[in-house]
Amino acid sequence: MEEFEDDEIVKKIMHVMREAPHGTIYTYEGLEMILIMAAYDQDISVAFIDDGVYALKKGQNTEDIEIKGFAKTFGALDGYDVEKLYVDQISLEERGLNEDDLVVDVEVLSSAEIGKLMAEQDLVVHH
Amino acid sequence: MEEFEDDEIVKKIMHVMREAPHGTIYTYEGLEMILIMAAYDQDISVAFIDDGVYALKKGQNTEDIEIKGFAKTFGALDGYDVEKLYVDQISLEERGLNEDDLVVDVEVLSSAEIGKLMAEQDLVVHH
Amino acid sequence: MNIGILLKEGPYNHQAADTAYKFAEAAIKKGHTIDAVFFYNDGVINATKLMDPPQDDRHIADRWKNLCQKHGVQILACVAAAKRRGINDDVLIDCGTITGLGNLTDIAIRNDRLITFGD
Amino acid sequence: MNIGILLKEGPYNHQAADTAYKFAEAAIKKGHTIDAVFFYNDGVINATKLMDPPQDDRHIADRWKNLCQKHGVQILACVAAAKRRGINDDVLIDCGTITGLGNLTDIAIRNDRLITFGD
Amino acid sequence: MLNTINKSPFANNSFETSSRFFQPGDPILFIEDGVYAVQANNKFSNALRDILKNNPVYALGPDLNARGISEITAGVKSIGYEGFVELVEDHQVNSWL
Amino acid sequence: MLNTINKSPFANNSFETSSRFFQPGDPILFIEDGVYAVQANNKFSNALRDILKNNPVYALGPDLNARGISEITAGVKSIGYEGFVELVEDHQVNSWL
Numbered sequence: 001m002e003e004f005e006d007d008e009i010v011k012k013i014m015h016v017m018r019e020a021p022h023g024t025i026y027t028y029e030g031l032e033m034i035l036i037m038a039a040y041d042q043d044i045s046v047a048f049i050d051d052g053v054y055a056l057k058k059g060q061n062t063e064d065i066e067i068k069g070f071a072k073t074f075g076a077l078d079g080y081d082v083e084k085l086y087v088d089q090i091s092l093e094e095r096g097l098n099e100d101d102l103v104v105d106v107e108v109l110s111s112a113e114i115g116k117l118m119a120e121q122d123l124v125v126h127h
Numbered sequence: 128m129e130e131f132e133d134d135e136i137v138k139k140i141m142h143v144m145r146e147a148p149h150g151t152i153y154t155y156e157g158l159e160m161i162l163i164m165a166a167y168d169q170d171i172s173v174a175f176i177d178d179g180v181y182a183l184k185k186g187q188n189t190e191d192i193e194i195k196g197f198a199k200t201f202g203a204l205d206g207y208d209v210e211k212l213y214v215d216q217i218s219l220e221e222r223g224l225n226e227d228d229l230v231v232d233v234e235v236l237s238s239a240e241i242g243k244l245m246a247e248q249d250l251v252v253h254h
Numbered sequence: 255m256n257i258g259i260l261l262k263e264g265p266y267n268h269q270a271a272d273t274a275y276k277f278a279e280a281a282i283k284k285g286h287t288i289d290a291v292f293f294y295n296d297g298v299i300n301a302t303k304l305m306d307p308p309q310d311d312r313h314i315a316d317r318w319k320n321l322c323q324k325h326g327v328q329i330l331a332c333v334a335a336a337k338r339r340g341i342n343d344d345v346l347i348d349c350g351t352i353t354g355l356g357n358l359t360d361i362a363i364r365n366d367r368l369i370t371f372g373d
Numbered sequence: 374m375n376i377g378i379l380l381k382e383g384p385y386n387h388q389a390a391d392t393a394y395k396f397a398e399a400a401i402k403k404g405h406t407i408d409a410v411f412f413y414n415d416g417v418i419n420a421t422k423l424m425d426p427p428q429d430d431r432h433i434a435d436r437w438k439n440l441c442q443k444h445g446v447q448i449l450a451c452v453a454a455a456k457r458r459g460i461n462d463d464v465l466i467d468c469g470t471i472t473g474l475g476n477l478t479d480i481a482i483r484n485d486r487l488i489t490f491g492d
Numbered sequence: 493m494l495n496t497i498n499k500s501p502f503a504n505n506s507f508e509t510s511s512r513f514f515q516p517g518d519p520i521l522f523i524e525d526g527v528y529a530v531q532a533n534n535k536f537s538n539a540l541r542d543i544l545k546n547n548p549v550y551a552l553g554p555d556l557n558a559r560g561i562s563e564i565t566a567g568v569k570s571i572g573y574e575g576f577v578e579l580v581e582d583h584q585v586n587s588w589l
Numbered sequence: 590m591l592n593t594i595n596k597s598p599f600a601n602n603s604f605e606t607s608s609r610f611f612q613p614g615d616p617i618l619f620i621e622d623g624v625y626a627v628q629a630n631n632k633f634s635n636a637l638r639d640i641l642k643n644n645p646v647y648a649l650g651p652d653l654n655a656r657g658i659s660e661i662t663a664g665v666k667s668i669g670y671e672g673f674v675e676l677v678e679d680h681q682v683n684s685w686l
Contacts, residue, residue, distance in 0.1 A: 009482050018606070018686070020500045022558050023525030024373070025267045026381075029414055029454060036474035042482070050606050051500050054528070057560040064554030064572075065272060066312050071560075090609065094502065096534045111609035118683060119590050119612045123487050125379065126686040136363050145509070145589070147597045149655050150622030151492070152386045153262075156295055156335060163355035164362070177509050178597050181625070184657040191651030191669075192391060193431050198657075217512065221599065223631045238512035245586060246493050246515045250368050252260065253589040255581060262589070264383070266457045267415045269524045270498075276554070280573035281580070296386045299418065302459030315459070338385045340421030340434070340464065367580055370587040373498065374678060381686070388621045389595075395651070399670035400677070486677055489684040492595065505600055 011122040012043045017052030018126060021070070022062060027055045028070050030127025035073075038080045045084035045121075046077070047114050048106070053091050056102040075103040086114055138249040139170045144179030145253060148197070149189060154182045155197050157254025162200075165207045172211035172248075173204070174241050175233070180218050183229040202230040213241055257281055258361040259291045262372030264299035265314035266307065271300055274371040275317050282325055289365050290328035291318065292358045295372070298339050301331040303347040315347050322349035330357060376400055377480040378410045381491030383418030384433035385426065390419055393490040394436050401444055408484050409447035410437065411477045413454055414491070420450040422466040434466050441468035449476060494583035498524040501536050510588045511539065514547055519579055521571075522551040530556075532563040540565050552576060591680035595621040598633050607685045608636065611644055616676055618668075619648040627653075629660040637662050649673060 015034050021027045038044050048056060055074060062069040077085065085106040092098065092108065099108060109117075118124055142161050148154045165171050175183060182201060189196040204212065212233040219225065219235065226235060236244075245251055259278060263270040278288045293300050305315040321327040329350040331341055336352055346352060362368045378397060382389040397407045412419050424434040440446040448469040450460055455471055465471060481487045495518055501507035507529050514520065520543060522529050529536045530551045543549060544567040553570040556562075564570065571579075592615055598604035604626050611617065617640060619626050626633045627648045640646060641664040650667040653659075661667065668676075 011482055013481065018603075020503065020525040020528065020559070022555075023269050023498070023500070026414065032453060033413070033474055033477070037478045037481070040475065040478045040482070042478065049610075050602060051503050051525070051528070054559060059560035059562060060558060061560070062558040065269070065276070065558045067269070067272060067558065068311055069558075091606075094535060095528075096531065115610035115612055118610060119615070121590075122681065123481055124590070124681070124683045125487075125489055126491070126684060138363055140362065145506075147600070147622040147625065147656070149652075150388050150595070150597070153295065159334060160294070160355055160358070164359045167356065167359045167363070169359065169363070176513075177505060178600050178622070178625070181656060186657035186659060187655060188657070189655040192388070192395070192655045194388070194391060194655065195430055196655075218509075221632060222625075223628065242513035242515055245513060246518070248493075249584065250362055251493070251584070251586045252368075252370055253372070253587060257580070264415060264418075264458060273498075273523060276573045277576055281577045284574065284577050286577065286581075296383060296415065296418075299383075299415075299458055304459035304461055304464065306456040306459070306461070308453075308456075334427075337425040337427075339383065339418055340423035340425070342423055342425070345423065345459065345464065367585060369580065369585045370589070372587070372589045376677070392595075392620060395670045396673055400674045403671060403674050405674070405678075486682060488677065488682045489686070491684070491686045503602055 010041065010043050012120060013037060013123045014118060014121045015046045016124060016126045017046065017048050017055050018050045020051035021055045022065065022067055026127045031070055031073060034082060035080055038082045044082050045086065046082065047086045049088045050091050053087055053095060053097060056104060058101055058103050071103050086117065088114055137168065137170050139247060140164060140250045141245060141248045142173045143251060143253045144173065144175050144182050145177045147178035148182045149192065149194055153254045158197055158200060161209060162207055165209045171209045172213060173209065174213045176215045177218050180214055180222060180224060183231060185228055185230050198230050213244065215241055255286045255367065256289050256365040257286055258289050258365040258368040260368055260370045261291055261293050261297040261300060262295045262370065264296040265305065268373040270371040270373050271314055278321060288325065288327045290330055290361050291321065292361060293331040294335055296339065298331040298336040298341045301341050301347055301350050302345045304345050319347050319349055374405045374486065375408050375484040376405055377408050377484040377487040379487055379489045380410055380412050380416040380419060381414045381489065383415040384424065387492040389490040389492050390433055397440060407444065407446045409449055409480050410440065411480060412450040415458065417450040417455040417458055417460045420460050420466055420469050421464045423464050438466050438468050494519050494521060494579050494585045496521045496523055496585065496587045497526040500525040501529045506588045507536065511543060514543065516546040519548045519550060519583060521576065521579060523555055527551045527555045527559060527561060530564045530568045531561045532565050537565050591616050591618060591676050591682045593618045593620055593682065593684045594623040597622040598626040603685045604633065608640060611640065613643040616645045616647060616680060618673065618676060620652055624648045624652045624656060624658060627661045627665045628658045629662050634662050
């Protein structure tokens with residue numbers, strides 16, 4: 001694979017958010033990675049699984065813990081051409097949440113459906 | 128409390144091992160802390176709960192992962208005057224282990240019994 | 255009341271450093287003495303003066319330095335843990351000290367509380 | 374086969390740095406090319422030359438330096454993650470480079486695999 | 493003894509395990525990602541109600557707000573960092589990690 | 590796609606969760622503290638046997654040895670770092686963290 005071809009290659013890259021926000025930085029630094037990779041015109045998707053769904057919860061206000069919030073950025077990902085947001089249905093239900101609780105429109109899928117999408121990727125990165 | 132009294136004070140300090148060995152350093156650096164505190168003639172005990180019981184498993188050989196093993200040191204803690212080793216019975220059973228699988232003689236107690244001992248401590252440190 | 259703090263995770267990656275600081279701040283405000291903040295495990299990364307977060311973010315190393323300079327809180331990093339992770343006197347924050355676990359034992363003995371923050 | 378590695382945890386505290394290294398070593402032995410090891414999150418702590426573990430323990434920073442010097446593996450640390458944790462050019466291991474996430478994206482694009490190690 | 497729990501009960505077993513060790517009357521304080529345990533009507537609500545029979549239960553308000561948790565299980569009290577300090581004034585601390 | 594799992598199934602839900610996403614035929618590789626899942630006769634043995642019906646399952650031998658695990662669930666194959674590399678030759682990798 002030669003260097004000059006890089007610009008023409010579009011890889012299917014899925015980012016997986018599986019950790020709760022704020023307790024650790026993984027979701028936030030993961031979001032930074034997503035934004036950069038999207039700027040390189042790759043075929044980006046993001047899957048929210050387990051506590052990762054909490055990253056999308058409405059009403060987060062991090063002022064009192066003095067950590068920068070980022071729910072708004074997740075809500076504006078389509079502005080960065082990241083439009084494929086998948087949420088694992090069981091993860092949502094287990095947490096007593098539904099789509100109305102989330103800051104952005106997402107596609108709620110079964111774990112099997114997300115598993116099939118994972119299988120189609122060139123790259124899966126967990127954060 | 129004045130400085131010169133320090134030597135005379137004996138505090139009841141319980142160290143809690145709840146993480147598996149080797150995947151993280153907490154058990155190993157926790158052991159280093161136990162050894163130092165024991166040298167200060169404190170009343171030290173160690174409770175092994177959840178995956179912490181794996182720290183005592185016989186037959187650990189870390190050669191191929193090139194990480195220093197430390198099961199032998201746990202087995203020799205009585206030489207450092209650390210003789211109160213408590214193992215949570217449920218944690219042992221859940222992992223299909225029994226006392227014969229461990230590198231050292233321990234007191235196997237119920238969670239309630241260990242909880243009572245915790246309540247008597249001046250200090251509890253989780254590793 | 256005299257309180258020691260044991261911090262077991264590095265800055266930014268885990269909230270532990272933030273919670274420990276907010277707790278210390280509130281305790282001081284209520285008239286308590288924070289004797290020391292002792293960094294252990296990855297907690298020693300809190301002690302580097304090279305930390306350089308984005309301008310609009312909190313500066314965790316400066317928080318520890320200020321606790322030390324303004325409120326006399328000892329800011330201590332365990333030497334063995336620090337050496338493993340590349341923290342030495344060359345990069346140590348002002349007012350911080352690299353020390354041994356014996357010092358932590360003294361802190362545990364002489365204070366009314368030793369409170370652990372980690373992950 | 375061309376392989377990139379993404380390492381998300383610091384040395385010693387998590388086994389991830391050890392597994393990543395052992396994997397890289399085995400891949401090179403089997404004739405594959407490790408294009409780069411990219412440090413992210415607390416992984417950037419792997420890039421400090423101040424690391425000074427006990428003599429009888431493995432030296433993780435030296436492992437990365439050797440991979441770079443002997444096998445041409447790029448050793449890269451994300452600049453934003455590095456700044457938060459006090460890693461800059463002053464403490465960077467020989468043969469290492471501080472770089473941006475764009476570089477990681479290039480690595481993801483040009484290699485057959487990008488394998489994540491973390492915790 | 494004050495028991496603090498800082499991990500999400502969905503991801504980690506610290507909530508489930510620690511509850512076997514609580515003594516009657518011990519206060520329990522959820523902090524950081526631990527506060528997800530007290531969100532109303534989730535799968536830990538029943539376990540929490542059992543604990544509330546014998547133990548006062550608190551959650552750190554700043555952490556609840558950060559995570560957008562506005563409805564919490566009845567009987568759980570939201571407190572600030574000052575409240576955390578007040579609990580520490582009255583109790584030794586057992587920080588479950 | 591090769592799925593790697595590196596957390597103890599007792600402490601973390603990554604084994605339980607990831608198994609909902611496996612595709613038939615996908616190899617599964619347990620590494621680091623993940624290898625506790627394949628210890629014979631523990632509470633995950635049944636879940637593992639279900640997975641073995643549709644997926645080849647491996648565990649990293651150096652990690653098994655480090656943890657003193659000598660008996661593993663029937664059907665699980667112990668491999669070295671070279672075996673890990675061979676799996677990577679044949680598959681993209683999904684590292685569950």
